[in-house]
Amino acid sequence: MSTRRIALLVFTAIVLVLPAVLSAYGLTLMNFIGLAAIVVVGLVLLTGIGGLTSFGQASFVGVGAYTTAWLTTAAGLSPVLALPVALFAGAFFALVIGAVTLRLSGHYLPLSTIAWSLSLYFLVGNVAALGGHDGIPAVPPISLFGWEPSGPAYTWLIVAAVALSLLTVANVLASRDGRAVRCLRGRRVMLEAFGVDTARLRLVIFVHAAVLAALTGWLYAHLIQFVNATPFGLNASIEYLFMTVIGGSAHLFGAVIGAGLMTLLRDGLQRLAPELVGSGGATEIVMLGLVMVVLLQTAPRGVMPWLLRLLPPRGRPWMDLDRARAIAPFSSRPKPERGTELLTVAGVTKRFGGLIAVNDVSFDLKAGEILGLIGPNGAGKSTLFNLLTGISPATAGTISFAGERIERMASRKIARLGVARSFQHVLLRSDMSALENVAVGAHLRSTRGYLSALLRLDRREEERLLAEAMRQLDRVGLAHLAHEPAGSLALGQQRILEIARALAADPALLLLDEPAAGLRYREKQELAALLSKLGEEGVAVLVVEHDMNFVMNLVDRLVVISFGQKISEGAPTHVQNDVAVQEAYLGVAA
Numbered sequence: 001m002s003t004r005r006i007a008l009l010v011f012t013a014i015v016l017v018l019p020a021v022l023s024a025y026g027l028t029l030m031n032f033i034g035l036a037a038i039v040v041v042g043l044v045l046l047t048g049i050g051g052l053t054s055f056g057q058a059s060f061v062g063v064g065a066y067t068t069a070w071l072t073t074a075a076g077l078s079p080v081l082a083l084p085v086a087l088f089a090g091a092f093f094a095l096v097i098g099a100v101t102l103r104l105s106g107h108y109l110p111l112s113t114i115a116w117s118l119s120l121y122f123l124v125g126n127v128a129a130l131g132g133h134d135g136i137p138a139v140p141p142i143s144l145f146g147w148e149p150s151g152p153a154y155t156w157l158i159v160a161a162v163a164l165s166l167l168t169v170a171n172v173l174a175s176r177d178g179r180a181v182r183c184l185r186g187r188r189v190m191l192e193a194f195g196v197d198t199a200r201l202r203l204v205i206f207v208h209a210a211v212l213a214a215l216t217g218w219l220y221a222h223l224i225q226f227v228n229a230t231p232f233g234l235n236a237s238i239e240y241l242f243m244t245v246i247g248g249s250a251h252l253f254g255a256v257i258g259a260g261l262m263t264l265l266r267d268g269l270q271r272l273a274p275e276l277v278g279s280g281g282a283t284e285i286v287m288l289g290l291v292m293v294v295l296l297q298t299a300p301r302g303v304m305p306w307l308l309r310l311l312p313p314r315g316r317p318w319m320d321l322d323r324a325r326a327i328a329p330f331s332s333r334p335k336p337e338r339g340t341e342l343l344t345v346a347g348v349t350k351r352f353g354g355l356i357a358v359n360d361v362s363f364d365l366k367a368g369e370i371l372g373l374i375g376p377n378g379a380g381k382s383t384l385f386n387l388l389t390g391i392s393p394a395t396a397g398t399i400s401f402a403g404e405r406i407e408r409m410a411s412r413k414i415a416r417l418g419v420a421r422s423f424q425h426v427l428l429r430s431d432m433s434a435l436e437n438v439a440v441g442a443h444l445r446s447t448r449g450y451l452s453a454l455l456r457l458d459r460r461e462e463e464r465l466l467a468e469a470m471r472q473l474d475r476v477g478l479a480h481l482a483h484e485p486a487g488s489l490a491l492g493q494q495r496i497l498e499i500a501r502a503l504a505a506d507p508a509l510l511l512l513d514e515p516a517a518g519l520r521y522r523e524k525q526e527l528a529a530l531l532s533k534l535g536e537e538g539v540a541v542l543v544v545e546h547d548m549n550f551v552m553n554l555v556d557r558l559v560v561i562s563f564g565q566k567i568s569e570g571a572p573t574h575v576q577n578d579v580a581v582q583e584a585y586l587g588v589a590a
C-alpha cells in the first residue's frame, strides 16, 4: 500500500474516532469545520480549479438553510424530505444567477457575485414569511425512522457529507469534463476548439458548488435549529474563500485543511486574544488577519502543496502503452475519399476596425492534401486560421467544410465536423500530464456527461479516452513522456504534444500553426514523415510555417499571402520562382 494511501487511511481513522472522544465543545468545533469544508470543496472546484471567483457562496448556504427551515416549520415537511428540495433550491438559484452573471469575465464576475449575495442577504431579512431579521426559530431536528442524530452521531453525519462532497468533486475531476474544468482558466479558446461548451461547463460547476453549499445549509439549519440571515452574509463568503486559499485552492483535500485551520485558528485566537491584549472586542479579528497574511506569505499556494511535499509522489501511472493497446479504440470518423473537395474558402475578408487583416482570400483543400500557408510576418495567416476554426467570424466571404458553411459557426461546432488545430502560442495546461493534455483533444469522442462522471459511471469510457491519448502520444513519439507535466517538456516537444492532442480528435482536417518552430532537424524530419502519413490516410493538413525548407519538402501545394491578400498559389517549385513572392519576402523584385 502506498504511503499516500496509508496517510489517508490514518486521517480517516482519526476523523472517525474523534467524535466518540471529543467534549461537547470539541464536537461543536468539528461540526463547524465539517460544515465549512463542504462549501470549500465546492469553492476548490469553482474558484481554485475552474477559475471563477465567487464572493457569494454563503448565500447558497442560506438558500439551503432557509428552504429546509421554512419547509419543516411552516409547511410541516420532514427534514429528510426537505433535503432534496433544499438542494434543488440551491441548484435553481445558481442556474438563474449563473445564467445571467457567468457571461461576465475579469473583475466583473467576482463583483457581480458580491452584488447578488448582498441582494439576497437584504431580501431575506425583509421577507416576513421568512421571519424577517428575526429569522425562523424552532427548526426541528433531523429524524429518520425515529432516529434523531445528535452529539457524535450528528458529527458523523457531517463527516459523511464531507466525504460525499469530496467524492463527487474528485470523480468529476478525474473525467473528461474535469480535464476541461482544469483548462477553463486561460484556455477557453483551446477548449472550444476541441468541442467543449465552456459556457455550459462554467454554469455546471457553479451549480455543483451551490448544491454543496445548500447541503451545508440543510445540515446547519437542523443542527442549530434556528435560521437567520447573519451567517450567510458577505463576511462568511469571504471567510470561505480564505479557507480555500489557505488550504491550497487547487487541491481538493485542501478544503478540509483550510476549513480546519481557519476554524481552529479563529477559535484559538478568540480565547487567546483577551488574555494577551486584555480586552475583548475585535482584537482576535485583527490577529486572525495578521496570521493569514503571514500564512499566505510563507505558503502562497496554501498549506496543501507544502503537506504533499512530505509525502512521496503519486504511485504508478494509471495508463501505459501495453494497456492502451489492449483497450478497444473508439470508432474512427469516416474520412472522405482522397482527392475529394473538403475545404473551400471563397472571397474571405476579415477587418479589425480600419485594418484589413485578410482581404478577399480564396483557395481550396482536398482530402489527403497537405497545403502550406506562408507569408511574411503579419500577413494574416493566424487570422485566417482563426476564421477557419470559428475563433472569430469572417467579415465577408464564405468558408465551406465538408458541405457545411462554417464562416459564422461557433468553434466547438466546427470541431464536431472534424477540424482540429494546434496553436501558434502553445495552449497546454502545464501542470497537467502530457497524457491528460492529449486526452482533452479526444473530448468529443466520448459522450459521457457531468452527472455520469460525478457518479463514476464513466470509468470504461474514461479508460478508452486515456488509451486513445496514449496511442496518439506513441504515434508522435512522446509516449515515454506521457506522465510528465506538459510544462516540463521542451518547447518543440510541446508543439508535438499539441499535434497529438489534435490527432486525438480524429480530425478530417488538421490545422497546424508553426508546428516546426523549436524542433531539431531530426524532429522536423519525423514530423514531416508523420504529416505525410496522415495525408496518405486521407487527412487534409493545412500548415502555417516559416521554415521554408520544411514546408517546401512537405506540402503538395502552397498559398502565399502578403498584407492579407493571396499573391501566389501552386506547387512549391512554382511558388519559389514566383516574382511576386520574392518581392513580398525580400521587399524588392528579385
Ligand SMILES: Nc1ncnc2c1ncn2[C@@H]1O[C@H](COP(=O)(O)OP(=O)(O)OP(=O)(O)O)[C@@H](O)[C@H]1O
Residues within 6 Å of the ligand: 352, 355, 357, 375, 376, 377, 378, 379, 380, 381, 382, 383, 384, 424
Ligand atoms: N484581434 C486583432 N485585433 C486587431 N488587429 C489584429 C488582431 N489580430 C490580428 N491583427 C492584425 O492583423 C494582421 C495580421 O496578423 P496575423 O497574426 O494574422 O499575421 P500572421 O501572418 O499570422 O503573422 P505572424 O507570422 O507574425 O504570426 C496584423 O497586422 C495584426 O496586427
